[in-house]
Amino acid sequence: MSGVVVDRKPLKELNTFRVNVFAKYFTEIYSKYELLDVLKNPEYKDLPKLIIGEGSNILFTKNFKGLVVKLSNNFIDEAYIDDKSVTLRVGAGLSWDELVKHCVIKGYGGIENLSDIPGTVGAAPVQNIGAYGAELNDVVSYVEYLDLDDLEVHEISRKKCKFGYRNSIFKNELKGRAVILNVELDLTRGKHDIKLDYGNLRDRLAKIYEGEGKSIDDIKEDEIPLHDIRRAVIEERRSKLPSYSELGNGGSFFKNPVVSVEQYNEMKQKFPNLPGYEVEEGIKIPAGWIIEQCGWKGRKMGNCGVHDKQALVLVNYGFATGLEIKELSDIIMDDVKRKLGIQIEPEINII
Numbered sequence: 001m002s003g004v005v006v007d008r009k010p011l012k013e014l015n016t017f018r019v020n021v022f023a024k025y026f027t028e029i030y031s032k033y034e035l036l037d038v039l040k041n042p043e044y045k046d047l048p049k050l051i052i053g054e055g056s057n058i059l060f061t062k063n064f065k066g067l068v069v070k071l072s073n074n075f076i077d078e079a080y081i082d083d084k085s086v087t088l089r090v091g092a093g094l095s096w097d098e099l100v101k102h103c104v105i106k107g108y109g110g111i112e113n114l115s116d117i118p119g120t121v122g123a124a125p126v127q128n129i130g131a132y133g134a135e136l137n138d139v140v141s142y143v144e145y146l147d148l149d150d151l152e153v154h155e156i157s158r159k160k161c162k163f164g165y166r167n168s169i170f171k172n173e174l175k176g177r178a179v180i181l182n183v184e185l186d187l188t189r190g191k192h193d194i195k196l197d198y199g200n201l202r203d204r205l206a207k208i209y210e211g212e213g214k215s216i217d218d219i220k221e222d223e224i225p226l227h228d229i230r231r232a233v234i235e236e237r238r239s240k241l242p243s244y245s246e247l248g249n250g251g252s253f254f255k256n257p258v259v260s261v262e263q264y265n266e267m268k269q270k271f272p273n274l275p276g277y278e279v280e281e282g283i284k285i286p287a288g289w290i291i292e293q294c295g296w297k298g299r300k301m302g303n304c305g306v307h308d309k310q311a312l313v314l315v316n317y318g319f320a321t322g323l324e325i326k327e328l329s330d331i332i333m334d335d336v337k338r339k340l341g342i343q344i345e346p347e348i349n350i351i
């Protein structure tokens with residue numbers, strides 16, 4: 001059905017919150033030529049457009065009265081390879097975790113800590129996906145996109161992507177304008193930069209090895225196989241996050257706020273257990289801790305609620321509308337501001 005535009009497309013299966021909304025028009029695209037054909041069609045040219053991957057970072061609060069474009073170009077090209085490195089050019093429509101799996105099998109290092117993150121390769125630069133001490137920013141070299149304003153294809157380097165914490169040029173200057181077509185990644189071969197010091201990753205891996213009668217201390221850190229790290233990440237994530245196929249959700253709903261060192265020290269007097277870790281801009285505080293502190297963990301409001309294992313995750317118990325979920329998030333943000341004086345903000349794209 002590539003390049004074909006359909007009317008009134010239900011989006012329930014195309015967003016992980018499983019919110020029941022419709023797109024006025026919808027098309028699935030496998031190449032930039034198909035994309036250009038649709039975009040140049042006078043019928044759709046002037047309509048609002050929304051690019052969608054797997055809908056795992058979108059909360060729809062209403063029907064979309066324009067054209068929703070789903071990218072499904074899913075190639076992996078090896079642009080360069082030597083003993084120490086490999087450069088991959090990957091189509092935006094490929095599932096991100098399929099790419100991670102492929103790389104781990106081939107022994108390409110750099111994205112194993114980003115295992116099991118839902119979504120597509122094309123969406124990954126938008127919020128600079130990150131987990132367990134790794135970010136897309138660590139490995140991207142170029143992003144190719146089509147600009148909806150001039151319908152020209154542009155290629156920009158990592159530096160020009162202006163990556164930050166869950167942020168990039170695609171959420172700012174190029175918001176709503178760039179259709180990411182493919183992403184180029186520089187990965188390692190042979191020796192990898194193994195990252196285990198985030199969350200419970202090291203403990204999780206130690207337990208896995210224990211179960212196999214081995215000790216993590218007997219293995220040199222840079223010799224830990226990539227697939228063991230992937231396994232530890234997946235087990236760790238699945239022990240904490242609800243599966244969206246069972247309970248609609250969009251992963252972390254809020255960003256972790258960053259406060260100044262002074263504000264952090266002030267708060268620490270009031271909350272001696274306040275967690276926080278240093279980042280360039282100040283101290284980052286886990287939003288999940290904050291929300292839990294305000295009493296929201298496990299609370300329900302109508303058809304939606306805050307997950308009982310991870311307060312950062314808002315869930316749809318089956319029939320919630322996007323507006324109900326947004327309303328819950330607004331109430332939580334106000335409550336946190338009132339009780340702790342911290343302004344948290346959504347990580348999710350609210351449409």
Ligand SMILES: Cc1cc2nc3c(=O)[nH]c(=O)nc-3n(C[C@H](O)[C@H](O)[C@H](O)COP(=O)(O)OP(=O)(O)OC[C@H]3O[C@@H](n4cnc5c(N)ncnc54)[C@H](O)[C@@H]3O)c2cc1C
Nearest residue numbers: 053054055056057058118119120122123129130180250251
């Ligand atoms: C259970 C769960 C766990 C998660 N864990 C993590 C995590 O650990 N770390 C993390 O960073 N994120 C996490 N997320 C969020 C989500 O997986 C990522 O943001 C992912 O990159 C979204 O991919 P997607 O294809 O679903 O994008 P969508 O949700 O479809 O779109 C997200 C945004 O990107 C835009 N977009 C999508 N594709 C393109 C494209 N080709 N060109 C231009 N714009 C595009 C959309 O318009 C929208 O603004 C999690 C989500 C869930 C549901």
